[in-house]
Structures are given as C-alpha cells and as structure tokens.
Amino acid sequence: MNTHVQTSVGSAPQQGAASPMKNVLRLLAVVAVLAVLPAVLPPYYVTLLNYIGISALVAVGLVLLTGVGGLTSFGQAAFVGVGAYTTAVLTTSTSLPGWIAWAGASPWLTLGVGLVITGLIALLLGSLTLRLSGHYLPLGTIAWGISLYFLFGTLDFLGAQSGISGLPPIRIGSWALDEGPEIYYLIWAFLLAAVVTTQNLLDSREGRAIRALKGGVVMAEAMGVDTSRSRIVIFVIAALHAAAAGWLYAHMQRLVNPSPFGLHHGIEYLFMAVVGGAGYVWGAVVGAGLVTLLNQWLQDFLPRVFGHSGNFEIIIFGMLLLLILHRAREGLWPAVLRVLRVKAAPKAVSDSAAALPRRTMPTRGETILEVKDVTRRFGGLVANNNMNFSVKAGEILALIGPNGAGKSTMFNQISGVDTPTSGEIIFTGKAVAGHDSREIARLGMSRSFQHVRLLPRMSVLENVAIGTHLRGSTGVFPAAWRLDRKEEERLLAEAARQIRRVGLEAHMHDEAGSLALGQQRIVEIARALAADPCLLLLDEPAAGLRFKEKEALGELLKKLKAEGVAILLVEHDMDFVMGLVDRIVVMEFGEKIAEGLPEEIQQNERVLAAYLGGVE
Numbered sequence: 001m002n003t004h005v006q007t008s009v010g011s012a013p014q015q016g017a018a019s020p021m022k023n024v025l026r027l028l029a030v031v032a033v034l035a036v037l038p039a040v041l042p043p044y045y046v047t048l049l050n051y052i053g054i055s056a057l058v059a060v061g062l063v064l065l066t067g068v069g070g071l072t073s074f075g076q077a078a079f080v081g082v083g084a085y086t087t088a089v090l091t092t093s094t095s096l097p098g099w100i101a102w103a104g105a106s107p108w109l110t111l112g113v114g115l116v117i118t119g120l121i122a123l124l125l126g127s128l129t130l131r132l133s134g135h136y137l138p139l140g141t142i143a144w145g146i147s148l149y150f151l152f153g154t155l156d157f158l159g160a161q162s163g164i165s166g167l168p169p170i171r172i173g174s175w176a177l178d179e180g181p182e183i184y185y186l187i188w189a190f191l192l193a194a195v196v197t198t199q200n201l202l203d204s205r206e207g208r209a210i211r212a213l214k215g216g217v218v219m220a221e222a223m224g225v226d227t228s229r230s231r232i233v234i235f236v237i238a239a240l241h242a243a244a245a246g247w248l249y250a251h252m253q254r255l256v257n258p259s260p261f262g263l264h265h266g267i268e269y270l271f272m273a274v275v276g277g278a279g280y281v282w283g284a285v286v287g288a289g290l291v292t293l294l295n296q297w298l299q300d301f302l303p304r305v306f307g308h309s310g311n312f313e314i315i316i317f318g319m320l321l322l323l324i325l326h327r328a329r330e331g332l333w334p335a336v337l338r339v340l341r342v343k344a345a346p347k348a349v350s351d352s353a354a355a356l357p358r359r360t361m362p363t364r365g366e367t368i369l370e371v372k373d374v375t376r377r378f379g380g381l382v383a384n385n386n387m388n389f390s391v392k393a394g395e396i397l398a399l400i401g402p403n404g405a406g407k408s409t410m411f412n413q414i415s416g417v418d419t420p421t422s423g424e425i426i427f428t429g430k431a432v433a434g435h436d437s438r439e440i441a442r443l444g445m446s447r448s449f450q451h452v453r454l455l456p457r458m459s460v461l462e463n464v465a466i467g468t469h470l471r472g473s474t475g476v477f478p479a480a481w482r483l484d485r486k487e488e489e490r491l492l493a494e495a496a497r498q499i500r501r502v503g504l505e506a507h508m509h510d511e512a513g514s515l516a517l518g519q520q521r522i523v524e525i526a527r528a529l530a531a532d533p534c535l536l537l538l539d540e541p542a543a544g545l546r547f548k549e550k551e552a553l554g555e556l557l558k559k560l561k562a563e564g565v566a567i568l569l570v571e572h573d574m575d576f577v578m579g580l581v582d583r584i585v586v587m588e589f590g591e592k593i594a595e596g597l598p599e600e601i602q603q604n605e606r607v608l609a610a611y612l613g614g615v616e
C-alpha cells in the first residue's frame with residue numbers, strides 16, 4: 001500500500017520526487033513539443049535552439065555542482081574545450097599513433113575517449129581544487145580554466161589560435177547529422193537524458209548525500225557520507241556534461257578554436273544556471289534559453305542604439321545578474337512553477353517495503369563507550385583535562401556542566417570531529433580516538449547537534465532519510481538510471497518509520513526549515529535513529545521544547561533505552577535530566593568534578609557550589 005501525502009510546493013520541488021506517471025506525461029509533452037519545433041521554426045531559430053541545448057547541457061552539470069553541491073566553478077568552458085578538441089584532433093589528424101588512431105574512425109568513439117580524458121583531468125583538478133574552501137575554490141577553478149584555455153591556443157597540434165577545421169559530421173548509420181535540424185535532435189536527446197538522469201540522481205541515496213554537502217561536512221560525515229567522494233563525484237559529472245557539450249559543439253560547427261572555451265564563457269554558463277535557478281535542473285534549460293536569446297538580441301540591438309559595435313550586452317548581463325541576486329536568488333524556475341501552478345508531486349512512502357536489516361545490539365549492561373584519560377588542549381587552554389567515564393548499553397548518561405565546561409569538546413572527540421591531545425576513546429571495543437566520524441558512525445554511533453544542522457529546504461522525510469545513508473549501498477550510476485528503486489523504497493520507509501516514532505508524522509512532508517526549533521531538534525533525533533545506532537549522542541535535545549514535547553521526548557528516550565540503546569546527552573535542563581537519566585557526569589573547567597546517580601549529584605556540595613547552585 002502506498003501512503004500519499006501532499007508535499008508543500010517548496011519542499012524539494014525539482015527533484016522529481018514522486019508520482020512517476022505524471023512526471024513521465026510531462027516529459028512526453030516536452031518531447032512532443034521539441035520534436036515538432038524544427039518543422040515549424042525557421043532555420044535561424046533551430047540553430048539558436050542548438051546553441052541553447054548545448055549550453056543547457058553544461059548548465060545542468062553546474063546545477064549539480066554549484067546549485068545543489070554548493071561548489072562554484074568558473075572553469076566549465078575549459079571542459080567543453082577538452083571534449084571539443086579531443087574529437088577534433090582524433091577525427092582530423094592523419095598522423096596519430098596506432099594505439100589511438102582507431103578512435104578517429106567515428107565521432108562516437110571520440111565521444112568515449114573525450115569523456116575518459118575529461119574524467120581523468122577532472123579527477124586530477126578536483127583532487128587539487130576541491131580541498132580549497134570558501135572563495136579559494138572559485139579562484140582555483142578560474143586558475144585552471146585560464147590555464148586550459150591558453151593551452152588550447154598555444155599547442156601546435158591543436159592548431160594554436162586558428163584551431164582545427166574539417167571535422168566530419170556525426171553519423172547514425174548512413175545518416176549524417178550535418179544540418180541544423182538534424183543535429184538538433186541529437187543535442188536535445190543528450191540534454192533530456194542529462195535532465196532526467198540528474199533528477200533521478202538527486203532523488204536517491206547518493207543525491208541526498210550530495211545535497212547534504214550544503215548542511216556542512218560535520219553533519220554529512222556524522223551520517224556516514226564520504227563528503228570528499230561526493231564532491232569529486234559531482235565535479236566529474238559536471239565536467240562530463242561539459243565534455244559531451246563540447247563534442248556536440250565541435251561536430252555542429254565542424255571546426256574548433258580556443259575562443260568559446262575561455263573564462264568569459266565559463267562565467268556565462270554559471271550565469272545561465274543562476275538565472276534559471278541554480279538548484280533546479282529545468283532551471284538550467286530556462287537560464288540557457290534566456291541568456292542565449294537575450295545575448296543574440298542585445299548583440300543586434302545595442303550597437304544600433306550606441307552607433308558602434310562593442311560587447312555592450314555584457315554590461316546588461318552584469319546588471320541583470322545583480323537584479324536577480326537582489327530580487328530572485330532562487331532564479332526564474334521557481335517563478336515559472338508558481339505561474340504555471342505546478343506543485344511538487346506527493347511523495348509516496350511504501351508501507352509494505354521490507355524493513356532494513358538491523359545491527360546486532362550489544363548486551364544490556366555491556367560497556368559500549370569508554371573515555372580514558374582524555375585531554376584536549378587548544379594552545380594554552382585545557383578544554384578537557386584527564387576525563388574518564390564510560391557508558392553502558394541500555395543506559396542514559398548525562399554530561400552536564402556550566403557553559404564552557406568542555407562538554408561539546410568531549411562530544412566532538414567521541415564522535416570523531418576532533419582528536420584528543422592525549423588519552424583513549426574505546427567504542428564497541430575499538431580505539432576510535434582520531435578516527436573519521438564516518439568510520440565511527442559505521443560502528444553504530446549517531447548524533448544530534450547543539451546548533452541544529454538540517455537542510456531547511458528539504459522535507460523532513462528526506463532529511464531523516466540522510467540518516468539511512470550507511471544502510472544502503474546503491475551508487476551513482478544505478479541511481480541515475482532508476483535502478484535503485486527497491487532500496488530507495490526501503491530507505492524512505494525506514495525514515496518514515498523513525499518520523500512516526502518521534503511523533504512528527506504530521507510534518508513528514510513539510511520543509512524542515514518551516515518547523516519550530518524544538519521540532520527540528522526532534523527531526524535530528526529521528527535522523528540519528530534512522531542510522532540504527534547502538535549509541536546515541538544528543539547535544540541539548542530538550543532545548544526549545546515545550547513541556548509536553550519534553551515529556552514525549554523523555555518517553556522516547558526511555559523506550560530506546562529499554563531496547564538496549566545507550567544514550568549520552570548534554571543538557572542544561574536539570575528537571576529533564578534528573579527525571580530521565582541513570583547516571584550523571586559533571587564537568588567544570590574541563591575536568592570531571594563528580595559522577596553518580598541523579599540523587600547523589602543533587603546532594604553533591606561541589607556540584608551545588610559549581611553549577612546547580614546557579615541554576616533555577
């Protein structure tokens with residue numbers, strides 16, 4: 001049985017979430033319109049559509065890389081150049097060595113070679129550039145974009161500034177795609193395939209991992225996402241889109257030279273993605289269409305106004321970009337959806353999906369976490385000093401202490417975000433101090449954060465589904481071609497189960513950012529539970545909750561404890577802590593000053609003096 005719940009307009013609107021039938025019908029309508037256009041439009045407009053299709057292919061890659069993944073690249077035009085020059089050299093040169101000369105026999109072979117070369121270059125450049133953060137990353141892409149551009153114009157075997165001409169047309173059997181309307185169908189088939197596969201990818205486990213990048217590395221890694229891999233994956237995919245566009249461009253023009261592959265064009269592709277809506281796959285098509293048409297029109301119109309030729313359109317584009325950044329940061333596609341009154345399809349959650357396998361839980365009472373002599377220094381500041389405590393399966397332990405006592409530092413070291421200066425942390429019998437969060441998550445530790453780290457524009461369901469990441473395995477390629485549906489159904493069903501478990505069923509399809517802060521904290525707990533943990537780290541779970549909500553949270557944590565889950569929580573709400581936990585560790589100035597049962601801690605004079613005395 002499928003439970004359909006209406007999704008709000010804004011939640012994950014472009015991700016092709018559900019209602020596959022409706023999406024297929026919409027796509028067929030688009031295909032039908034595209035199919036008749038060459039028959040009804042003058043050749044000039046068909047040529048324009050060819051340019052739009054090629055640019056949109058590059059921009060779709062940028063949607064994934066920049067709009068969804070948050071990695072800005074100005075260098076995509078250089079990858080278009082790699083695709084174009086590879087096919088140009090291979091299909092025209094008569095002096096190629098035997099080991100590669102075979103590829104020149106057909107443009108289809110050179111497409112494969114171009115994609116492989118581009119993939120390798122992207123892997124190399126990506127591993128060098130993607131480590132850069134903030135504005136250094138876009139600067140890095142500018143650097144290699146310019147380098148490749150100058151390489152195209154300098155190397156003799158690439159024809160230097162005059163380029164390479166005489167490329168053969170692409171053939172399908174004996175049919176040569178040598179006219180505008182003929183290659184039009186190929187260009188738009190490539191574009192539609194890119195749109196559909198990108199939407200599919202975004203609507204999958206791998207897609208959620210990519211979207212999680214915007215929630216920050218710490219959150220994504222804590223959920224088991226390999227963020228370095230996800231970054232490289234989208235970088236390579238975007239480069240491959242650009243290379244395919246370059247191949248189409250080269251065979252449409254039948255010649256290549258360096259000018260279309262410079263930084264100026266790299267900026268233009270990014271501009272197309274932003275104008276259309278950088279987070280929206282169809283936005284890339286709208287952006288490419290608008291910018292190409294406007295460019296054409298302004299190039300004709302503005303010189304007449306100013307009385308002489310010049311690149312006046314660039315000034316208009318600059319102003320247009322400023323206007324969009326001020327007035328419509330999301331780009332034009334959301335506005336198009338609003339005007340057409342298209343709402344995101346309801347997302348189906350299958351109640352009959354097979355449950356995911358669960359990990360073997362440790363025996364109740366078994367020590368699951370041991371913190372041994374842990375010290376963490378930040379320069380001269382000792383944030384944790386010789387800390388010792390342990391947590392058992394089926395136990396709730398609270399770590400309390402005044403602000404700045406060192407609780408978050410301890411959490412970060414336990415969960416792999418930070419490394420102790422000295423000491424050991426043993427989790428499920430393994431020494432984990434200094435290990436990756438991802439590795440520790442795989443062992444069965446999951447966490448929530450003091451400052452909520454959800455993806456506010458994604459639905460509650462999809463946010464929680466990020467927690468199931470390590471419980472699935474389908475990779476990028478099967479996801480792009482929808483071969484992951486069985487697993488995806490199970491992952492979403494598990495996410496829905498955890499949402500019901502924490503009592504947020506009514507908000508399952510709402511945008512996470514639309515919930516009250518207290519509810520967002522509960523969503524984080526559901527996300528942590530979706531990982532099937534044996535140890536749950538909760539950082540101030542009751543902050544911002546109303547009385548009834550706190551009661552419900554207390555009941556949930558007791559239920560988890562009864563199931564054998566160990567819970568370590570940091571909390572300032574003493575009423576909540578005292579009525580819930582089994583034991584308490586009290587910290588002050590980075591040191592443990594007391595440990596014991598709640599009633600013992602309440603009587604402890606040192607604690608009263610240091611901490612409880614100051615709390616209502």
Ligand SMILES: Nc1ncnc2c1ncn2[C@@H]1O[C@H](COP(=O)(O)OP(=O)(O)OP(=O)(O)O)[C@@H](O)[C@H]1O
Binds near residue numbers: 382383402405
């Ligand atoms: N990365 C860091 N670099 C330098 N000092 C740090 C760093 N992280 C924490 N500290 C310092 O370590 C001490 C302990 O901070 P921590 O955040 O662990 O305290 P806390 O008990 O979690 O406080 P709160 O209850 O306010 O969250 C503070 O003095 C803090 O300024």
